[in-house]
Amino acid sequence: MNTSIALSILVVYFGVLVTVSFYSARGADTNTFFTANRQSPWWLVAFGMIGTSLSGVTFISVPGAVGNIGFSYFQVVLGYIIGYLIIGTVLMPLYYRMNLISIYGYLKKRFGFWSYKSGAGFFILARTVGSAVRLYVAVEVLQIALFNGLGVPFEVSVLITIGLIWLYTFKGGVKTIILTDSLQTLFLVSAVVLTIVLISQQLGLSFSGLVSSVQDSSMSQIFFWDANDPKNFFKQFIAGVFIAIVMTGLDQDLMQKNLTCRNIGDAQKNMFWFTCTLVFVNFMFLSLGVLLYIFARREGIAIPVRTDDLYPLLALNHLGLAVGITFLLGITAATYASADSALTALTTSFCIDFMNVEDRPEAQRSRIKMIVHIGFSLLFYVVILLFRQLNSKEVITAVFDIAGYTYGPLLGLYTFGIFSKRPVLDRAVPFICLAAPVLTYIVNENSAAWFGGYKFGFERLLLNGLITLLGLWAVSRPVRQEEPVAV
Numbered sequence: 231m232n233t234s235i236a237l238s239i240l241v242v243y244f245g246v247l248v249t250v251s252f253y254s255a256r257g258a259d260t261n262t263f264f265t266a267n268r269q270s271p272w273w274l275v276a277f278g279m280i281g282t283s284l285s286g287v288t289f290i291s292v293p294g295a296v297g298n299i300g301f302s303y304f305q306v307v308l309g310y311i312i313g314y315l316i317i318g319t320v321l322m323p324l325y326y327r328m329n330l331i332s333i334y335g336y337l338k339k340r341f342g343f344w345s346y347k348s349g350a351g352f353f354i355l356a357r358t359v360g361s362a363v364r365l366y367v368a369v370e371v372l373q374i375a376l377f378n379g380l381g382v383p384f385e386v387s388v389l390i391t392i393g394l395i396w397l398y399t400f401k402g403g404v405k406t407i408i409l410t411d412s413l414q415t416l417f418l419v420s421a422v423v424l425t426i427v428l429i430s431q432q433l434g435l436s437f438s439g440l441v442s443s444v445q446d447s448s449m450s451q452i453f454f455w456d457a458n459d460p461k462n463f464f465k466q467f468i469a470g471v472f473i474a475i476v477m478t479g480l481d482q483d484l485m486q487k488n489l490t491c492r493n494i495g496d497a498q499k500n501m502f503w504f505t506c507t508l509v510f511v512n513f514m515f516l517s518l519g520v521l522l523y524i525f526a527r528r529e530g531i532a533i534p535v536r537t538d539d540l541y542p543l544l545a546l547n548h549l550g551l552a553v554g555i556t557f558l559l560g561i562t563a564a565t566y567a568s569a570d571s572a573l574t575a576l577t578t579s580f581c582i583d584f585m586n587v588e589d590r591p592e593a594q595r596s597r598i599k600m601i602v603h604i605g606f607s608l609l610f611y612v613v614i615l616l617f618r619q620l621n622s623k624e625v626i627t628a629v630f631d632i633a634g635y636t637y638g639p640l641l642g643l644y645t646f647g648i649f650s651k652r653p654v655l656d657r658a659v660p661f662i663c664l665a666a667p668v669l670t671y672i673v674n675e676n677s678a679a680w681f682g683g684y685k686f687g688f689e690r691l692l693l694n695g696l697i698t699l700l701g702l703w704a705v706s707r708p709v710r711q712e713e714p715v716a717v
Contacts, residue, residue, distance in 0.1 A: 233379030235551070239558055240376060243417075247398045247410050247566075254409050255402030260587065260595040263403025264331050264578050265490055270408050272496035275487050276504040278411030280511060281418050281567030282484060289418070289564040290371070292512070294537035296519030301452040302461040307512045309470020311505055316471075317479035318501040320648065325485065326494040332582040333485045340647040342656030348663045349643055350583035353482055354576060356636035358606070361572035362613035365391070368565035369614065371542055375558055388614050395570045396607045400600065404486055407574050411487075414563035421560025422514050425545070428553050429521045433528070444520045460687055469688030476637040476691065480644055483575035525549070573610070577603045638670060638694020639663035646699050652706040662701035670694040 261267055292303060325333055334353065338346035369384070369391050377387040399406055430440045444450055454461040478484040491497040522540055526533055531548060534540055545557035580602050581587045587595040643663070646654075670693050674686045686693065 233376060235555065236376040236558060237380070239555060240372075240562070243559065243562060244394050244398075246413065247394075250409050250413060251398035251402055251406045254406045258402045258405065259592060260581075260599055262405050263401075263574075263599060264486075264582070266403075266405035266408060268490055268492060270405070270487070270490040270492075272491050272500040273503065274412050275408055275491060275497075276500040276507065277415050278408050278567075279415075279484060279487055279500075279504045280507055281411045281415035281563060282487070282571045283478070283508060284418060284511065284515075284564050284568070288515070289561050290367075290538050290541045292515040293519035293522055294540040296449050296516055297523050297533065297537055297540070299461055300449050300454075301516050302454055302466060304452050304513065304516060305454070305461070305463050305466035306470035306473065307509055309467040309472075310474040311509065313471040313474025314478065314501055314505040316475055318498045321475075321479040321485075321644075322488060322497050322501065323494055324648070325489060326497065330489065331588070332579050333480070333482055333489075334579065334583055337643060337647065341643070341654055341659060344656045345643060345654070345659040346583070348660045349640055350579055352636045352639050352663060353480075354579060357481070357483060357572050357576055358609060358613065359632065361569055361576075362610050363617065365565060365569045365610065366614045366617045368561060371561055374542075375546060384618060385615060388611055388618075392607050392611050392614075395566060395573055396603065399570050399574055400603055403574050403599075404490055404578070407571050408487060408490065411567045411571060414567035417559045417563035418567065419511060419514075421556040421563070422511070422518060424556045425549075425553055425560075426514065426518050426521060428556070429518075429525055429549060432549065433521070433525060440521075443524060444517045447520045447524070449520050449523060450516075460685075465687060465689070469691070472641065472691055472695075473688065476641050476695075480637065480640045481575075482579045483572050486575050486578060487571075569610075573603070573606055576606045580606070635667040635670060635690070635694060638691055639666050639698045641691065641695030642666065642698025642702060645695060646702045646706075650703075650706070651709050652703070653709065654702050655705040658705040659702070662698060662705070666694050666697040666701065669697050 255262075295303065324336065328336060328339065330336065332350065334346060334350040337349040366388075369388055372391070373384055373387050377384070382390075398410060426440070430437075433443075435443060453463050454466075455463055488497045488500060491500055518541075522544055523533070525531075525548075526540065526544060529548065531544070534543055541557065542561075545553050577599060581595075581599050585598050585602065587598050590598070639662075643659075646652075670690055673680070673693060674690050677684055677686050
């Protein structure tokens, strides 16, 4: 892989995206940006959501982690199935019934102003930090593969990267994103399939040999039953259920696409086929991980200390030009499908939830939307450069943990709102939502001492949501007989 080839790939890739965005954004207004005029074909939404769900971090981390944790991640993926079922049968009908643009509008109608702002604020914090970190990790790969060879400093690389995203999203918004994400999903899935095929050829494996190699490997163990093992099935499965609910069903980014379907029936078909496809794609990523380790050991290549580096190392240096090209296409598609979608969702949430653009004339709506879109682009840039200055993988891990804490209050708010009709003291809700992650952090840091060596993993999300729910119960009251029941 040389600089000229990498540059050619990137130019062609973004040329295609910008061309698609130009045609999809013709005649677009703010309704197009926020809802795609609710005319999106469900099958296109379903396919595009794959790219959004699988970030650049997933693209390189899942195969690399196979060497340490086997196929245990697939237990989480099985949990996703139940989580997506709950989203499709409980949350999506609620959102469609209320005709929402931002899903956090539910909190306003159910609890009140301060609960509404708290939910939207926690989403904006979580998605800004999480998406910026994912983009940072991927820009590092692009810096090595391309920008270093061109003599472009990292700061300029980030600016170019974010500028390209802004260029093809600023006009068409979610309508453009649905089309470009579908295209990027095609690149991503094709990259995984082609890498598996090409590495199998280099290993001299037929299709049956490929299946046998993966199946017979000690790394392909899926189920783990030891209660003290962090990979325990029940921990991983339950984690998958709630990760799917909060990071898809309670996340404006993923739900915004679902809400562009023509009706709830189409949206539910979209969720069903998205689930089936996502499970299959994740299994391919895990199988690719086994093949990467088999190849590295056969060739005597040292396994990197950071297993995230295994796929980039082999693809760009040892597996030939074809694999290098498909890897670069895949990592770029995975990164941009996640980042462009997040930028659009953040713009939508801030415009609807904090700027109240629904009540403004179209010209004013358009101007506010443009300013907010630019603002979040610049915020991404600042956050990424901050990570670069810290220059610590441990810090990045900590930031992901912090972002994870922010979904707990959303879980508690929606659980209490849907399964209880009790009114709450609205002005107390922001304090509860702030206190829950802090208390969860304190319990997490002391869990080994307090609970006989027990250490929290994904359960932190459940604890966070439970503390929020208990706090809401404490400031709630029974429904009076003559009082109308909240949504």
